[in-house]
Amino acid sequence: MAKGRTAPFFLVFLLLSTWALAVGAPAPGAGEPGQPVEVMVARVSKQDIPCFVELPGTVQAAERAAIAAKLTGMITEIPVLLGATVQAGDLLVAIDAGEITARLNQAEALLAQVRRNLTREQNLLAQHASTPETVKSLTDQVAVAQAGYQEAKAMLGYTTITAPFAGVVTRKNAHVGDLATPGTVLLQVESLRTLQVRAEVPESLIPRISPGEALTVRVETAGVTVQATVSEFAPAVDPQSRTAQVVLNLPPDPALRPGQFARLLIAGPSTRTLLVPESAVVPSGQLDRVFVVADNRASLRLVRTGSRRHGMIEILSGLDGDETVATHNNRLLKDGQPLRVRP
Numbered sequence: 363m364a365k366g367r368t369a370p371f372f373l374v375f376l377l378l379s380t381w382a383l384a385v386g387a388p389a390p391g392a393g394e395p396g397q398p399v400e401v402m403v404a405r406v407s408k409q410d411i412p413c414f415v416e417l418p419g420t421v422q423a424a425e426r427a428a429i430a431a432k433l434t435g436m437i438t439e440i441p442v443l444l445g446a447t448v449q450a451g452d453l454l455v456a457i458d459a460g461e462i463t464a465r466l467n468q469a470e471a472l473l474a475q476v477r478r479n480l481t482r483e484q485n486l487l488a489q490h491a492s493t494p495e496t497v498k499s500l501t502d503q504v505a506v507a508q509a510g511y512q513e514a515k516a517m518l519g520y521t522t523i524t525a526p527f528a529g530v531v532t533r534k535n536a537h538v539g540d541l542a543t544p545g546t547v548l549l550q551v552e553s554l555r556t557l558q559v560r561a562e563v564p565e566s567l568i569p570r571i572s573p574g575e576a577l578t579v580r581v582e583t584a585g586v587t588v589q590a591t592v593s594e595f596a597p598a599v600d601p602q603s604r605t606a607q608v609v610l611n612l613p614p615d616p617a618l619r620p621g622q623f624a625r626l627l628i629a630g631p632s633t634r635t636l637l638v639p640e641s642a643v644v645p646s647g648q649l650d651r652v653f654v655v656a657d658n659r660a661s662l663r664l665v666r667t668g669s670r671r672h673g674m675i676e677i678l679s680g681l682d683g684d685e686t687v688a689t690h691n692n693r694l695l696k697d698g699q700p701l702r703v704r705p
Contacts, residue, residue: 398702402690403655407637407674408683413630414578419561421581421612421622423552425527429454431542432520433462442549444534448525454549457542459521466514473507480504529553532620552620557612559590561626562605570628571595571608578627579610584617590626637674642687643667644695652681653688653695655703660688662697 439456442448480500486492533550542548559579563571571577571592579590590610599606610626612618643665644651650667653660665680681687688695690704 425553
C-alpha cells in the first residue's frame with residue numbers, strides 16, 4: 363500500500379522541478395547568468411535647449427475687403443456664390459437704381475435748362491439787352507446744376523458694387539430682395555495669394571520679437587509647420603490684455619486657408635537638459651527604462667522622458683548626466699547583467 367502512494371508523490375515532485383527550471387531560465391537573447399552580453403554605449407549629453415512658448419493665432423488673408431453699400435436700396439442682383447473666385451472689376455452686388463436714375467435725369471434736365479438760359483442772356487448782353495449781373499447769376503446757377511448732376515451721377519455709380527481685387531468670396535450676408543443700408547457688410551472678399559498669421563504676444567515676450575525675424579508657425583489642421591516673417595508689430599501694449607499684436611507673412615502653401623487656427627512658437631530662456639539616443643530608452647508599460655553601464659554591468663534606471671529632437675530624447679529625471687548608457691541590444695537586459703562593450 364505504501365508502494366502505491368509513492369508513484370503520485372514522485373509525479374508531483376517531477377512537475378514542480380520542471381516548473382522551477384522553466385521559471386529560472388534566462389530570457390532569450392539576454393545571455394546565461396554570468397555570460398556577458400555585447401552592447402553598444404553612448405554618453406549622456408548635456409545641452410542648453412531653448413524653451414518655446416506657444417501662442418494662439420489665426421490665419422488670415424493679407425488682402426481682404428468687407429463689401430458694403432453706400433446708399434439704401436433693394437438688392438436686385440448678387441451674381442456671385444460663396445466660395446466663388448472673382449476678378450478685379452467683376453460685379454458683386456446691384457442695388458435698385460430707379461430713384462437714383464430719376465434724380466440723375468432731373469439734374470441733367472436742370473443743367474440743360476440753365477445752360478440755355480445762360481446762352482440766351484450772354485447773347486442779349488452782347489446786344490446790350492441784358493445786364494452783367496444777370497449773366498453772372500446764371501453762370502452761378504450753371505455751376506450749381508453741374509454739381510448736382512455730378513452728385514446724382516456718382517450716386518448712380520454706387521448702385522453697382524464691383525470687386526476691388528482678384529480673390530475669393532469668403533462671406534455672403536445678403537441675398538436678392540434684401541434691403542441694403544450704408545455700412546452693412548454684404549460680402550467679404552479675400553485674396554489667397556498672400557496669407558498672414560495674427561497673434562497676441564504677452565508683454566514679457568515682446569523684447570524677443572523684432573520686425574523681419576523668422577518665427578515658427580504650426581497649423582495642425584493643415585499639417586503645416588513653416589517659418590513666417592514678422593511684417594507688422596504693434597508699438598504699444600493693450601492695457602487691458604497686456605499684449606501686443608504681431609502679424610507674420612506666411613510662405614505660399616496650398617493647404618493653408620484663412621480662418622485656420624495657428625500656433626506661434628517663440629523661443630524663451632534656455633534650460634540645460636540631459637539627452638540620450640532614442641534607442642537607449644526601453645519602454646515598459648507606463649515606465650521607461652534605461653540601462654546604465656558601469657563596471658561592465660547593467661544598472662537599471664527608471665526615467666521620465668520629455669521631448670524628442672533629432673534622434674535624441676530628453677531625460678527629465680532618473681539620470682545624473684555623467685553616465686554611460688546602453689544603446690543597442692538592450693531590450694532584454696536585466697539589472698546586474700554582465701556586459702561586454704562593443705568598440
